[in-house]
Amino acid sequence: MTAPSSQQETRTSTRVDVAIQGIRLLDAPLTRPNGAGPSADGHVLLDGVGAAIPLDPRSPYTVAGGKLLLDGADTGLGVEAVARPRFYDLTTSDGTSMEMVARLHAADVLATTVVQTCMRYDPSDRCRFCAIEQSLEQGTTVAVKTPQQIAEVAQAAHDLDGVRQMVMTTGTSRGRDRGATHLARCVRAVREVLPDLPIQVQIEPPGDLASITELYEAGARSIGIHVESMDDDVRRRWMPGKATVPLDEYRAAWREAVRVFGHNQVSTYLLVGLGEDADELVAAATELIDMGVYPFVVPFRPLAGTLATDVDRAPAPSRRDVGSVTVRVAAALRRAGMAGSDQAAGCAACGACSALSCEGA
Ligand code: SF4
Numbered sequence: 542m543t544a545p546s547s548q549q550e551t552r553t554s555t556r557v558d559v560a561i562q563g564i565r566l567l568d569a570p571l572t573r574p575n576g577a578g579p580s581a582d583g584h585v586l587l588d589g590v591g592a593a594i595p596l597d598p599r600s601p602y603t604v605a606g607g608k609l610l611l612d613g614a615d616t617g618l619g620v621e622a623v624a625r626p627r628f629y630d631l632t633t634s635d636g637t638s639m640e641m642v643a644r645l646h647a648a649d650v651l652a653t654t655v656v657q658t659c660m661r662y663d664p665s666d667r668c669r670f671c672a673i674e675q676s677l678e679q680g681t682t683v684a685v686k687t688p689q690q691i692a693e694v695a696q697a698a699h700d701l702d703g704v705r706q707m708v709m710t711t712g713t714s715r716g717r718d719r720g721a722t723h724l725a726r727c728v729r730a731v732r733e734v735l736p737d738l739p740i741q742v743q744i745e746p747p748g749d750l751a752s753i754t755e756l757y758e759a760g761a762r763s764i765g766i767h768v769e770s771m772d773d774d775v776r777r778r779w780m781p782g783k784a785t786v787p788l789d790e791y792r793a794a795w796r797e798a799v800r801v802f803g804h805n806q807v808s809t810y811l812l813v814g815l816g817e818d819a820d821e822l823v824a825a826a827t828e829l830i831d832m833g834v835y836p837f838v839v840p841f842r843p844l845a846g847t848l849a850t851d852v853d854r855a856p857a858p859s860r861r862d863v864g865s866v867t868v869r870v871a872a873a874l875r876r877a878g879m880a881g882s883d884q885a886a887g888c889a890a891c892g893a894c895s896a897l898s899c900e901g902a
Pocket residue numbers: 578579593646647650652708887888889891892893894895
């Protein structure tokens with residue numbers, strides 16, 4: 542892998558800026574209004590590469606003639622909105638709208654939250670940037686998706702909309718498996734109808750690490766175990782529930798996941814903008830890379846409906862911080878020969894929520 546050119550640097554800096562400031566693409570046909578992970582965004586192709594960008598009517602970025610404009614001037618980047626997928630208009634055999642079971646992310650990723658509730662959703666425990674139960678409250682999803690529903694939707698999304706990989710995440714359950722057993726059932730059901738569709742699962746460190754093997758044996762080929770920050774002060778402030786899981790439990794789960802899934806088939810989110818020192822964030826990413834874990838660096842997004850926005854009024858991170866961390870983590874990934882596109886499936890393979898892929902990582 543080679544170092545990025547100056548043209549790539551400009552592209553990265555625009556990609557970072559647009560990820561923070563959003564885009565005034567008011568008619569994006571494919572949006573993700575809420576749910577787990579980064580949301581309230583529109584899915585577009587930015588110079589042919591999938592990108593999940595916040596939709597913000599105040600943004601200086603607009604789109605005209607398929608070009609991304611900044612204050613009316615051409616940035617040189619092309620923008621294409623991702624079309625609404627055809628499977629959204631279908632229902633499963635039990636009469637559930639397929640759009641309520643799984644969503645299209647970026648251009649070709651099918652994503653579902655198999656259990657839309659989280660044992661940590663009490664406001665005293667909840668991750669302050671999370672809105673996992675909001676779509677449930679609004680009636681736009683179902684609380685627990687069955688393996689059968691997910692398999693039917695995967696088949697339709699694959700056949701009608703060319704989905705090439707799948708992400709299955711879950712709210713955290715009270716059981717020791719943290720939701721792994723249901724996830725494994727869902728993976729198995731999809732692999733039965735689509736044996737070649739790569740699937741990533743996302744889960745908290747399970748109490749019994751054997752769950753990681755169970756997920757692999759079910760057919761998942763990548764796994765995300767998301768810590769969001771490796772600074773315990775930041776974790777306590779932003780994720781009081783998840784912060785009760787010691788970082789060493791995460792380390793043990795990542796090590797076991799690398800043993801089972803392989804080097805660079807394991808990833809974790811690291812959010813920029815939670816108040817962590819940038820150098821420490823890069824050092825944490827380097828520790829992960831040394832373990833064979835891909836640190837998916839994503840800017841924190843202040844979303845309506847989250848405690849971070851509605852209560853804390855937390856601001857978006859600065860473009861400088863996101864850019865600097867992204868560039869340095871990407872360089873460490875390149876040195877280690879790790880690219881998100883080498884993951885079988887998942888957020889690192891998709892790349893739409895991060896600018897790391899602009900930097901060749
Ligand atoms: S990076 Fe992950 S959360 Fe973001 S669009 Fe891609 S699959 Fe969805």
